[in-house]
Amino acid sequence: MLLVTNIIANKEEYIKSLAKRNFDGAPILEKVIALDEDRRATQAKLDHTLADSNTFSKQIGMLFKNGEQQKANLLKEKTAQLKENSKELGTKLTQIQEELTQLLYTIPNIPHTSVANGQSEEDNEEVYKEGDIPTLEEGALPHWELAKKYDIIDFELGVKITGAGFPVYKGKGARLQRALINYFLDKNTEAGYKEFQVPHLVNETSGYGTGQLPDKEGQMYHVTGDDLYLIPTAEVPVTNLFRDELVTEKELPICCTGYTPCFRREAGSYGAHVRGLNRLHQFDKVEIVRVEKPENSYQALDGMVAHVKDILRELELPYRILRLCGGDIGFTAALTYDFEVFSTAQDRWLEISSVSNFESYQANRLKLRFKDSNGKNQLAHTLNGSSLALPRVLAGILENYQTPKGIKIPKVLVPYCGFEYID
Known part of the structure; x- marks a missing residue:
């Protein structure tokens, strides 16, 4: 299976190399890159959401300790929503990763430079x-x-x-x-x-x-x-x-x-x-x-x-x-x-x-x-x-x-x- 980082760095070269196999690599490699961008964006959102949730959780404890129950309850509601958002983002991330992996499975290896063009x-x-x-x-x-x-x-x-x-x-x-x-x-x-x-x-x-x-x-x-x-x-x-x-x-x-x-x-x-x-x-x-x-x-x-x-x-x-x-x-x-x-x-x-x-x-x-x-x-x-x-x-x-x-x-x-x- 090809590495996504290599596909991103060598897209045009890979398209030419896969053509030796009579394989049109352009559409599928572009889809891989788009999926990876979506994966990274979703991962970033998930990380940010989890970070906010952790921050709020710490603040809730302090607010309860200081007797500020109303503020603490408001943050608890926000934290609950963040947890729901993180769950949805986690599910989406898993789906993207699975789709990306299955797509990568369909791409053949890149031929060595010594491999000649040919049909059969x-x-x-x-x-x-x-x-x-x-x-x-x-x-x-x-x-x-x-x-x-x-x-x-x-x-x-x-x-x-x-x-x-x-x-x-x-x-x-x-x-x-x-x-x-x-x-x-x-x-x-x-x-x-x-x-x-x-x-x-x-x-x-x-x-x-x-x-x-x-x-x-x-x-x-x-x-x-x-x-x-x-x-x-x-x-x-x-x-x-x-x-x-x-x-x-x-x-x-x-x-x-x-x-x-x-x-x-x-x-x-x-x-x-x-x-x-x-x-x-x-x-x-x-x-x-x-x-x-x-x-x-x-x-x-x-x-x-x-x-x-x-x-x-x-x-x-x-x-x-x-x-x-x-x-x-x-x-x-x-x-x-x-x-x-x-x-x-x-x-x-x-x-x-x-x-x-x-x-x-x-x-x-x-x-x-x-x-x-x-x-x-x-x-x-x-x-x-x-x-x-x-x-x-x-x-x-x-x-x-x-x-x-x-x-x-x-x-x-x-x-x-x-x-x-x-x-």
Whole structure:
């Protein structure tokens, strides 16, 4: 959530920056400023009214003490009216503050200066590419056919149990899933990230804290009886560990990692681009989250990008990195890099990670602050990244590593799997 003081100081700059998102910021920012002026004026009236009430209350006591009962009673009437006025002003102030907060929730984050204009994913900028695309044997299969051939993922059984988008992993497929999770967690903890196991459901306050609510409310599974939400990513519970916290400067950076299943209602269209593991309603993901001092957050973002690069190098998968344009960047992010793995059998790139800096946007919602060396409280910066999302990584491995002998397991995963081939 943007700071009102920053909106007032940088209104024209913010309007231009939000235009990168194809978001017309002028009307809503002007309304925010007008509401804040009304809030400050109402607060001033309330403060003045309370001050007068306190002054009169002291005078009433003195008048009664001096035997001036008539004057005291007149002041009591005035004090009663002031108390009624202060009650009305307090109610009005609460309403203004609530309206202002709800309005601020609808404004996306300000994109970083490096974010380009653009309408959609077609306008994202490729900033890095690495790895050789393998040449497959004639008759190479997409992963959903390989899953059936080697009996490692059953999409139909998932439909029977739950519905489309909830696959069942079997045998070596399940072991490969577990191997990937353990490998990702080991890589993250070795890099200094502390591992957490967190709840898979969150309350509404947590959803608002990281920005999934109200922006993505329709994409989350809602447990209506208890008013809880199934998490779309571990980012939500892990980042909310620090909601309403005041940490010390010495504690920063805070580096966290965690594995969770993820649940998303997002409906996909039909076709090969959403078949198999390409788009699911339930999937596994290992996440990394950082809380940083503002001046260090972009260096930390570069470090997170380098970390994901290292994982993909060890998996020996061809990948590229995209810097998202204004029209494709997430609502809460200031800058996002997407990682994509090339699927040789599908002849297309598959997104497998997003690494983002939210600057102080989430921290302001979360009231996540740190006390600097001068004793001043400042909003921290938050960052997160997939490290990694499993379905499309698994799809890339199955398709790019298929051989006449079977599916070869990347060397780095063999100690985790206990086998070298799926055959």
